[in-house]
Amino acid sequence: MPNKPKVLVTGSSGLIGGVLIRACSDAYEFSGLDMAKPDSAPDIPTLVTDVAELDAILPAFEGVDAVVHLAADPNMHGEWDTVLHNNFITTYNVFEAAKRAGVKRVVYASSNHAVGMWELEGPSGRIREGDYSGLEPGGFKMIDNTVQIRPDGYYGIGKAFGEATGAYYSDNFGLEVACLRIGTVSRDDDPKANVRMKATWLSHRDAAHLIERCLAVEGLKFEIFYGVSDNTWRFWDIEHAKNYLGYSPQDNAQDHWPEG
Numbered sequence: 448m449p450n451k452p453k454v455l456v457t458g459s460s461g462l463i464g465g466v467l468i469r470a471c472s473d474a475y476e477f478s479g480l481d482m483a484k485p486d487s488a489p490d491i492p493t494l495v496t497d498v499a500e501l502d503a504i505l506p507a508f509e510g511v512d513a514v515v516h517l518a519a520d521p522n523m524h525g526e527w528d529t530v531l532h533n534n535f536i537t538t539y540n541v542f543e544a545a546k547r548a549g550v551k552r553v554v555y556a557s558s559n560h561a562v563g564m565w566e567l568e569g570p571s572g573r574i575r576e577g578d579y580s581g582l583e584p585g586g587f588k589m590i591d592n593t594v595q596i597r598p599d600g601y602y603g604i605g606k607a608f609g610e611a612t613g614a615y616y617s618d619n620f621g622l623e624v625a626c627l628r629i630g631t632v633s634r635d636d637d638p639k640a641n642v643r644m645k646a647t648w649l650s651h652r653d654a655a656h657l658i659e660r661c662l663a664v665e666g667l668k669f670e671i672f673y674g675v676s677d678n679t680w681r682f683w684d685i686e687h688a689k690n691y692l693g694y695s696p697q698d699n700a701q702d703h704w705p706e707g
């Protein structure tokens with residue numbers, strides 16, 4: 448395709464970076480930014496440096512149309528020191544570098560853990576433990592993009608900081624920002640690792656499709672979407688992503704469990 452949009456992926460050597468780049472290279476010209484050298488990740492031009500170093504990362508943002516910001520310590524139990532360095536400082540740097548370079552759009556990998564305390568209550572509190580008694584799939588109020596921020600750890604606080612930073616750069620500098628509260632993406636793409644994944648699984652192909660929709664949708668200002676497949680027992684709302692982005696997930700964790 449001639450004149451493909453140029454997209455910088457931070458965290459390009461990681462799991463979701465690899466999934467995205469492999470799935471969407473026909474439509475986008477990707478470059479990477481990661482402190483780890485790409486190995487199994489697809490072969491794209493990559494700046495290998497710590498995203499916490501603002502001056503070092505600025506050149507990677509020149510001339511790109513959009514940034515997918517994935518670089519972070521993804522450990523939901525991460526201690527303050529690693530979250531501060533790899534999630535807070537990196538995320539400020541990415542929004543600031545995007546602004547300075549005149550990048551139009553940032554797709555930010557937030558997390559369900561920005562609002563993780565909601566999940567422990569009500570129907571989701573039982574579904575996450577595999578207790579479906581008296582419940583109908585979808586027959587209860589989903590946790591949606593309007594709920595109050597309720598992080599369940601420093602990692603979740605860092606993701607809420609990223610959403611807040613995105614809102615600030617959108618309101619004040621016109622940056623277009625999509626925040627994805629991603630569920631669970633696993634290396635083997637198998638939702639049977641634990642019963643919570645029946646609700647929270649985001650398959651590789653649905654993850655790539657969802658990020659692609661965030662890159663492509665017209666008229667974006669600032670929005671928050673949940674990143675989860677079309678799981679029978681999901682408790683996060685995907686109607687907003689379906690209506691706004693045209694998100695059309697193909698997978699359902701239920702289909703992978705022996706009982707169907």
Ligand SMILES: NC(=O)c1ccc[n+]([C@@H]2O[C@H](COP(=O)([O-])OP(=O)(O)OC[C@H]3O[C@@H](n4cnc5c(N)ncnc54)[C@H](O)[C@@H]3O)[C@@H](O)[C@H]2O)c1
Nearest residue numbers: 458460461462463482483497498517518519556629631632
């Ligand atoms: N995998 C999931 O289930 C999941 C769920 C919710 C949110 N997320 C978020 O999605 C993003 C990608 O997750 P993933 O599963 O691909 O993780 P990953 O660990 O596979 O990839 C993250 C990448 O970021 C890089 N990185 C980390 N800190 C960096 C720094 N300071 N400078 C430069 N590079 C740095 C790592 O080297 C790694 O390649 C993360 O922000 C994570 O918090 C993931």
